[in-house]
Amino acid sequence: MSERLSPDPEQAPAQPIAVLDLAKHRLVELGIYTSETFPEALNGADFEKVGLPIFGGCEVCMASVAAYNAYPTQTGYLRCEDCTDDLGYATAEEANAAIFGGGDVA
Secondary structure: OOOOOOOOOOOOOOOOHHHHHHHHHHHHHOOOOOOOOOOOOHHHHHHHHHHOOOOEEEOOOEEEEEEEOEEOOOOOOOOOHHOOOOOOOOHHHHHHHHHHHOOOOO
16 A cells, blocks of 8 residues: 555555545534434435445446445545555545545535
8 A cells, every 4th residue: 555544664554445434424524414313324315415426336447336345546436445556545534625625515
């Protein structure tokens, strides 16, 4: 993985965030849920509210991916874990700022 995701070469590389992690972050950031009202399971409508896909395909290998194993990348497309390389985002905050400008859903 990249130095951006793991600044210490002796450490194991950090796992990039998945679409599910970003969706949870945006649902709270946009005030749709709070820590007290967050549901045990999300549905397609929740992903639609925050402008994220629940299913897709890997940009590189075309594998089917879902929110839990799809990684948003700096290319603007989803990738699976094997193809993410160093193009994933280390945190939901970083991904949100890069993808959505850190603001509300348009």
